[in-house]
Amino acid sequence: MNTEKRLAYWRANLRLMSFCLAIWFICSYGFGILLVDQLNTIRIGGIKLGFWFAQQGSIYVFVLLIFFYAWRMNRIDREHDVHED
Amino acid sequence: MSLQMLTYIVVGLSFALYIGIAIWSRAQNTGEFYIAGKSVSPLANGMATAADWMSASSFISMAGLIAFMGYDGSVYLMGFTGGYVLLALLLAPYLRKFGKFTVPEFIAERYYSKTARIVAVICLLFISFTYVAGQMRGVGIVFSRFLEVDVTTGLMIGMGIVFIYAVLGGMKGITYTQVAQYCVLIFAYTVPAVFIAIQLTGNPIPQLAFGSEVVGSGTTLLDKLDDIVTSLGFNQYTSGTKSRIDVFCITMALMVGTAGLPHVIVRFFTVPKVRDARLSAGYALLFIAILYTAAPVVGSMARLNLMNTFQTGEVGTEDGNLLYDERPDWVNTWEKTGLVVFDDKNGDGRVQYYDDSNESFMPIAEQYGWKGNELTVDIDIIVLANPEIANLPNWVIALVAAGGIAAALSTSAGLLLVISAAVSYDLIKGIFMPNISDKKELMASRIAAAFAILVAGYLGFDPPGWVGQVVAFAFGLAAASLFPVILLGIFFKRVNREGAIAGMLTGLVFTYGYIEFFKGLFLKGVGAPWGVNDAEHWFLGISPEGIGVIGMCLNFTVAIAVSYLTRPPPEHIQHMVEQLRVPRHVDVKQ
Numbered sequence A: 001m002n003t004e005k006r007l008a009y010w011r012a013n014l015r016l017m018s019f020c021l022a023i024w025f026i027c028s029y030g031f032g033i034l035l036v037d038q039l040n041t042i043r044i045g046g047i048k049l050g051f052w053f054a055q056q057g058s059i060y061v062f063v064l065l066i067f068f069y070a071w072r073m074n075r076i077d078r079e080h081d082v083h084e085d
Numbered sequence B: 001m002s003l004q005m006l007t008y009i010v011v012g013l014s015f016a017l018y019i020g021i022a023i024w025s026r027a028q029n030t031g032e033f034y035i036a037g038k039s040v041s042p043l044a045n046g047m048a049t050a051a052d053w054m055s056a057s058s059f060i061s062m063a064g065l066i067a068f069m070g071y072d073g074s075v076y077l078m079g080f081t082g083g084y085v086l087l088a089l090l091l092a093p094y095l096r097k098f099g100k101f102t103v104p105e106f107i108a109e110r111y112y113s114k115t116a117r118i119v120a121v122i123c124l125l126f127i128s129f130t131y132v133a134g135q136m137r138g139v140g141i142v143f144s145r146f147l148e149v150d151v152t153t154g155l156m157i158g159m160g161i162v163f164i165y166a167v168l169g170g171m172k173g174i175t176y177t178q179v180a181q182y183c184v185l186i187f188a189y190t191v192p193a194v195f196i197a198i199q200l201t202g203n204p205i206p207q208l209a210f211g212s213e214v215v216g217s218g219t220t221l222l223d224k225l226d227d228i229v230t231s232l233g234f235n236q237y238t239s240g241t242k243s244r245i246d247v248f249c250i251t252m253a254l255m256v257g258t259a260g261l262p263h264v265i266v267r268f269f270t271v272p273k274v275r276d277a278r279l280s281a282g283y284a285l286l287f288i289a290i291l292y293t294a295a296p297v298v299g300s301m302a303r304l305n306l307m308n309t310f311q312t313g314e315v316g317t318e319d320g321n322l323l324y325d326e327r328p329d330w331v332n333t334w335e336k337t338g339l340v341v342f343d344d345k346n347g348d349g350r351v352q353y354y355d356d357s358n359e360s361f362m363p364i365a366e367q368y369g370w371k372g373n374e375l376t377v378d379i380d381i382i383v384l385a386n387p388e389i390a391n392l393p394n395w396v397i398a399l400v401a402a403g404g405i406a407a408a409l410s411t412s413a414g415l416l417l418v419i420s421a422a423v424s425y426d427l428i429k430g431i432f433m434p435n436i437s438d439k440k441e442l443m444a445s446r447i448a449a450a451f452a453i454l455v456a457g458y459l460g461f462d463p464p465g466w467v468g469q470v471v472a473f474a475f476g477l478a479a480a481s482l483f484p485v486i487l488l489g490i491f492f493k494r495v496n497r498e499g500a501i502a503g504m505l506t507g508l509v510f511t512y513g514y515i516e517f518f519k520g521l522f523l524k525g526v527g528a529p530w531g532v533n534d535a536e537h538w539f540l541g542i543s544p545e546g547i548g549v550i551g552m553c554l555n556f557t558v559a560i561a562v563s564y565l566t567r568p569p570p571e572h573i574q575h576m577v578e579q580l581r582v583p584r585h586v587d588v589k590q
Helices: A003-034 A049-079 B003-024 B030-038 B042-054 B056-098 B103-110 B114-146 B149-199 B221-230 B244-260 B262-269 B274-308 B327-335 B357-368 B381-389 B394-432 B437-460 B464-489 B497-518 B548-565 B573-581
Strands: B340-342 B375-377
Touching: A003 A049, A003 B056, A003 B244, A003 B327, A049 B056, A049 B274, A049 B394, B003 B149, B003 B394, B030 B149, B030 B437, B042 B149, B042 B262, B042 B274, B042 B394, B056 B103, B056 B221, B056 B244, B056 B262, B056 B381, B056 B464, B056 B548, B056 B573, B103 B114, B103 B262, B103 B381, B103 B394, B103 B573, B114 B149, B114 B262, B114 B437, B114 B497, B149 B274, B149 B381, B149 B394, B149 B437, B149 B464, B221 B274, B221 B464, B244 B262, B244 B464, B244 B548, B262 B274, B262 B464, B274 B381, B327 B340, B357 B381, B381 B394, B394 B437, B464 B497, B464 B548, B464 B573, B497 B548
Parallel strands: none
Antiparallel strands: B340 B375
């Protein structure tokens, strides 16, 4: 496998990773901490939104995010022909 | 049947199950002992990781902490879950590709240095022993409360059980036992939560009851809670008292610390493939999330129940507070343990439970004729007492006991295993006796595990004062020492031996020094802590719990700077990194 192909695979990986980490950051540190007061003025389902993100919402996002990453990454592996067996 | 009898039966049955599994899945060689022969399915590994991760403190203390901290408790909820995203995206698949046994081994090979390996082993031992001491203490407390034996006997039983399955089974035995323990602990956590959610809100799913209306009141759970706590001078439940930057840093330190904890990382060495490592992290977090999304609801419901127990009528009216003589049974039971204390300061025979440290509430309390808060409730009893507070049947209480024990045992076992692997594999085989035979090494690892159990038992029996304080340090240390060099090892080829060692030491020394300065750890005998431990004196307003983040940034900076000032790593190391980055084995020399 030549350097160019490996680099293309690695770049695709880093792109997906940065996207996922951005969402990870926005939902926890953004919505749950830095913007909590602003979001608390909105109420959804009986809970202040900022508080909900800090105590439950961010955790749901984390779970979905890992499964999304695993699924996309498997596809990228196959597209670049570096998947196992 | 009496509660005592029921508890013996439920706990006894769960023990029989764990030991049965341990015998069935005994480790035959070092590969099975350290990483279960890389044969664990991602789903089973996810469940085992969840049990490994959720300790006695997740099970017993966390909901109570949140109940009393309100919004500030979010640091634990986000901090103990968000690290799995980092693990899945940044570490797990690459370390699985590396395909060896331990974290120090990765650091040793990537940085071609025995010194780096020894520094990593020291960090690992420190983190793991701190943790395991707390776990053993948890085992002792749960046993003594529910089996009504003294703490020492409880500890001995716990040590015996862990000994059997950790020493015999190694990683293989531990993994399958942990799967069973996960089932026990999640069932034990959910059942009372469901009952209480139905009682309070009519909604049987605790996670969803968070936003529900309290039955017969027309207001939602959290609004009602905000009303009642503020009317008694407490801080509003849905807002915090910690500064924003501190909440940010503590959350970050816990997340990064999670991703740097050796007993968590090593879990992802046990699955068959790289893609299984990614998926397995998802499963692990899913199973953890079932408890962690219920915990804030359990906490808020428990707080509301607690407030309502003592504030029976309108705040400030004469008969608005509970008569001490009419207190429910659970108050009585826990008073005997000293974890609930009542002191009738104004002599009216009623319980006034309010925040007497709140200055703006003082005149109001005075007007009511209150002479100070009369009730102290230890936060650790919230989960254990919850079923009693809600008047649930005895079998639920027995189940909670079994769940607490499962949580403590599974985490202890996982920690003991990384300790034993660090000693037998990294120190004995890796450094002192490279030619040791597989059989002798297996023997050495079993002896190391047995020895670690004895030390852990001793620490649990007579916990030195530092155990509670060093938990923050253990996370800060993992965040500031191990995580950055592992990450750089994968994503930054230019980082070399000199950079890694300098980085680890900087992160370690800075974080340790800061915590010692403000909280005091091992140097209490010579005058630590020296600093005043409050926000005004902290660096940038960051508490010792959150300082690992700054340590981590220093580690990154120093590691990169020193690497550029010294020679790049040899070619074969650069090839090794190239190889880590692709799931299949490929030729990287082109």
